[in-house]
Amino acid sequence: MSDRRSTQLRRAVASSFLGSVIEYYDFLLYATASALVFGKVFFTGLDSWVATIASLGTFTTGYLARPLGGLIFGHFGDRVGRKRMLVLTMVLMGAASFLIGLLPAYRQIGAWAPVGLVLLRVLQGVAVGGEWGGAVLMSAEHATSRRGLCAGFTNAGAPCGMLLSTAALTGTAAAVGESAFLAWGWRIPFLLSIALLVTGLFVRLKVEEPPVFQAVKHDLRRPPLLEVLRDRPRALLLGIGTGLAAFVAQATLTTYVLAYGVQVGFTRQTVLNSITISSAFAVAGIIAWSALSDRIGRRPVVLAGACAMAVFSFVLFPLVDSGSGALLVLALVLGQGVVHPMMFGPLAALYTELFSTRSRYTGVSLGYQLASLGGGLAPLLFAQLRNTGAISATITAFCVLAAFCVLSLRETSRQDLNAVEATPEKEGTH
Template sequence: MAPTTQLRRAVASSFLGSVIEYYDFLLYATASAIVFNKVFFSSLDPLVGTIASFGTFATGYLARPLGGVLFGHYGDRLGRKRMLVLTMTLMGVASFLIGLLPTYAQVGWLAPAGLVLLRVLQGIAVGGEWGGAVLMSAEHATSRRGLWASFTNAGAPCGMVLSNLALSATAALAGEKAFLEWGWRVPFLLSVVLLGIGLFVRLKVDETPVFRAERTRSSAPLVDVLRHHPRTLLLAVGVGLAAFVAQSTLTTFVLAYGVQAGTPRQVILNALTLSSACAVIGIIAWSAASDRLGRRPVVLGGAVLMAAFGFVLFPLVDNGFVVIALVLGQAVVHPMMYGPLAALYSELFSTGSRYTGASLGYQIAGLGAGLAPLLFAQVQRSAGVGAIPFILAAFCVLTVVCTLALHETSRTSLTGDGDAERGTGQLAAPPRAHGADA
């Protein structure tokens, strides 16, 4: 029996919403590596300008926990759907306005200041989007939760593909000079078109049955998470941290490093586009595997492999094998760590505080993605790129330790309040057997 209509709509809405949100959010990431240092920080030394550009990139990640708390609070009290409409609108408007910003040459310091402000709004929007989108799929599903929830995470590399295609097409059509003058703006201005499409789809999805069945609504979901799930929240952050550090290393820092190493910008963008497209398959496949193997074994395997892969990543880029480096990293190793997180985070918290708890854990871990390029650029400047794999491996070790401290969550029920320390105590009653009809 095929999945219900509402489940299909919920999964489609979560995937499309994630694609649009991350198109906007990661478009900034790519632009920060190859454009913004020349447009908004043109008065600085090239390497210093890159560091400053990565600094504005990081502000979006710093704002994401705030978005998780803000929209999580109202998502736990008023419903998942309402908040998802608001987050998508906020992201679309902020990205559109980035496309209209004047440059440093035109208005001086007001240009980077406006860039930081709009990046913060982007961070707040995507911080609230992820938790609601995951729960729309996970709370509609009655089995294979890892598979269905993973479509939200799969939307991130798909959004990367669209943003890279938009930048690449604009760069090819406009030429280098015109691209830096106005061409980079076009992909940001297109956000308003994607916003209209996303809202049309999202408004057709019903509120989740799990949320509708919840009898008690907490007046302070954040307090509930901090009071009843403190250990779970800390472990959740540790489990996801290395995945985000690895993600931004592969999708942001390697771009800037590759250009500095002499690889043409378009070659790197093409490699990133191909590897991001392959990552969609990897995320869905490894997440589906976590339904049968468990969340912990898949995440643990990915963390160990990523720790080792870091030591071959930069030699591959140095020797011109950037395509192999990014495809292996993004499509094979990283999805093992990242894909199962969607279901895992939703399984760690009870219904009344699930939006807040899942969002907060995920977005605090996500700080690793925002700060890693800035950290690695500083490390490269002071100690050379050879020190970076050791730092990446240390984050992976942290993920291994925290994952081992969690109990398996793949058979945890999302209905009811469950255990006070879900994922670290006794599991709730399991849902129907995996593979049953959704």
């Protein structure tokens, strides 16, 4: 690899990782706040558990908007380039998060407060829906080897963003106190997103379009969405089925357990500290499992993760119900730091390898973001079920689906991204 290409690869990986950190800092900051704060600030007067469900409902709207963002930015990312769309998604996310930090509470403007919250959450969803696919492609399409590792850094940005968001909330709460935190302190981490935005844009603007995209950008045959739906519907459906379990597990470990842990008696700070610790392990876990998928393949790693998560789902809640802070940390470190990364880490490269370059941004974004609906709906469903046995069984069912889907895909880790162009789905994806 030439020095220029090596430099661009490093910049692409750094840009994708940092962009993912920023996007998920904002997106998951909302998740944490929806479980702990927004019920009291924007849904005043409701029973505490009902307010939590309503707050988690606004969290879900962000996930519902993600496929829309994937379609919009995916289309133009395949038409005019990955880089331009990634700059737009970063600006959109930063602006939406900053405005959430300025949004008046229910006591000040009444019902307009939750309405404004939902609208800004939708903008966040659209932004993150367009961000992930482009960020993954900037790394994967620049890479000439170790594609799983390079693309995996984008996925590692998600728990790193969670780590920063929970640390920001934790630090703010400790600095200003409980009453001040609920009154105005929770806004500080949202307002700080502007500083992250400036840093991210500085890095992202230095990255060039991937060579594999530049080679086909003038060879546009059909609208990207039509090409995906017509030529690779099986790859799209199996990709969605493979990713659903990872998102259901992720939302359980980072959002539902946060609210559940407080409900069963842990302090908010204890649960936040546990999630912060497990998020640090998740960054390392995602990178490690992604790298391993380059050596032994995507399928074995994801399959092992689905099987392990199916078993772990029945261990998670007894550990949380124990009332022990040490066992709570153990549960989240095992779940978020070890088991979940097995399913989640290799997905970045796996999705990239399922679609041709001309429609890859659209295919990757649509598949991943439709799978992400599992993450948006799971906390809302589980908050209403409130039966840990039923929750564990639901997670297991999604893991069985993931196992079936990944076994139905052929191994893609040795796939030449240029070769995907001429390979019809009936020969190339099973």
